Amino acid sequence: MFARSAVRALAAPSSRLFSSSAARSYKVAVLGAGGGIGQPLSLLLKSDPLVTSLSLYDIRGAPGVAADVSHVDTASEVKGYAADQLDKALEGVKVVVIPAGVPRKPGMSRDDLFNTNASIVRDLASAIARVAPAALILVISNPVNSTVPIVAGTLEKAGVFDPAHLFGVTTLDVVRSARFLSGIVGAQPSETPVTVVGGHSGPTIVPLLSQTSQGKNITGEEYSALVHRIQFGGDEVVKAKDGAGSATLSMAYAGAKFTNALLRGLSGEKGVITPTFVKSPLFADKGIDFFASNVELGTNGVEKIHPIGPISAEEEKLLEACLPELKKNIEKGKAFVA
Numbered sequence: 001m002f003a004r005s006a007v008r009a010l011a012a013p014s015s016r017l018f019s020s021s022a023a024r025s026y027k028v029a030v031l032g033a034g035g036g037i038g039q040p041l042s043l044l045l046k047s048d049p050l051v052t053s054l055s056l057y058d059i060r061g062a063p064g065v066a067a068d069v070s071h072v073d074t075a076s077e078v079k080g081y082a083a084d085q086l087d088k089a090l091e092g093v094k095v096v097v098i099p100a101g102v103p104r105k106p107g108m109s110r111d112d113l114f115n116t117n118a119s120i121v122r123d124l125a126s127a128i129a130r131v132a133p134a135a136l137i138l139v140i141s142n143p144v145n146s147t148v149p150i151v152a153g154t155l156e157k158a159g160v161f162d163p164a165h166l167f168g169v170t171t172l173d174v175v176r177s178a179r180f181l182s183g184i185v186g187a188q189p190s191e192t193p194v195t196v197v198g199g200h201s202g203p204t205i206v207p208l209l210s211q212t213s214q215g216k217n218i219t220g221e222e223y224s225a226l227v228h229r230i231q232f233g234g235d236e237v238v239k240a241k242d243g244a245g246s247a248t249l250s251m252a253y254a255g256a257k258f259t260n261a262l263l264r265g266l267s268g269e270k271g272v273i274t275p276t277f278v279k280s281p282l283f284a285d286k287g288i289d290f291f292a293s294n295v296e297l298g299t300n301g302v303e304k305i306h307p308i309g310p311i312s313a314e315e316e317k318l319l320e321a322c323l324p325e326l327k328k329n330i331e332k333g334k335a336f337v338a
């Protein structure tokens with residue numbers, strides 16, 4: 001996300017910390033901006049030259065976060081909105097990022113968050129359908145495998161669902177994979193990108209290490225340990241935070257990185273391809289109509305969903321374990337909206 005010359009750039013006013021070759025710029029809303037992810041995400045989006053205007057909403061604390069972030073020396077406007085100002089926060093936005101909802105504590109699964117977060121996400125989606133029906137929506141709130149179908153179903157009910165506009169943010173799995181693999185092979189993370197497919201929880205997270213030159217030779221126990229660390233990286237952070245929540249800073253980084261990729265695609269940049277959880281035809285024949293795979297991001301959001309490509313025997317097994325769990329999670333989300 002940051003240029004190699006980031007330290008020099010930070011010292012200069014109006015520094016450009018994000019990749020951008022495009023001239024256009026966009027109004028972005030963060031719903032849940034007062035939270036552990038929302039605050040650093042808002043800060044990072046304030047640093048993105050493609051963001052013209054930031055609209056920060058939360059049921060508590062967003063005006064304070066907005067006042068703070070607004071002093072950063074980039075040109076974008078920042079406004080904060082209180083609990084009763086959701087509609088106002090959504091007026092005129094092009095992109096809505098949703099990190100609203102409760103995080104895990106040790107011993108919990110992401111699915112344990114369903115009862116609280118399903119209705120939060122549904123209510124926010126209803127407001128988006130009403131006020132900003134053409135917005136592109138990035139869902140961070142867990143369980144992503146269920147919250148994305150909930151948003152889709154809510155928009156569908158309102159008659160405004162566009163599958164090209166809805167994304168589950170799985171970028172943290174991609175970020176972790178690149179970092180963990182780089183540590184093993186002794187390379188820069190930029191040299192060890194990994195495509196991660198499936199969903200965003202434990203066994204539904206399927207890293208395709210065989211498709212990378214640096215990862216394909218990792219075998220045996222080292223392979224199993226790496227896959228386990230990628231699939232359960234979230235638990236590592238939940239355990240270390242010891243009751244104080246889950247990943248926030250690395251998630252804010254991942255969320256800002258994905259938002260920047262989306263904005264570059266919207267601006268007309270070609271070849272912006274990254275994994276994300278979208279309405280997908282790849283496993284629709286198995287009754288699974290949301291799936292994360294490489295997606296090309298274009299001027300209308302989802303431009304092209306790439307197939308998963310050739311995979312190893314181990315990855316076939318990972319996929320076999322992923323699909324039934326993912327299906328269950330998606331169906332739970334759909335049932336909630338129905």
Ligand SMILES: NC(=O)c1ccc[n+]([C@@H]2O[C@H](COP(=O)([O-])OP(=O)(O)OC[C@H]3O[C@@H](n4cnc5c(N)ncnc54)[C@H](O)[C@@H]3O)[C@@H](O)[C@H]2O)c1
Binds near residue numbers: 101
């Ligand atoms: N997709 C991913 O990879 C990923 C990674 C990390 C965390 N998460 C998820 O992101 C969510 C947020 O995590 P966090 O650590 O920031 O939690 P947090 O508790 O620190 O912050 C959540 C924020 O949401 C706000 N909120 C609650 N209900 C709301 C509503 N109706 N409208 C607007 N805001 C509302 C809260 O006031 C709070 O400020 C969790 O569900 C977590 O599991 C997802």
Ligand SMILES: O=C(O)C[C@H](O)C(=O)O
Binds near residue numbers: 103142233247
């Ligand atoms: O682990 C969590 O609950 C948060 C997030 O989904 C993560 O992967 O870090």
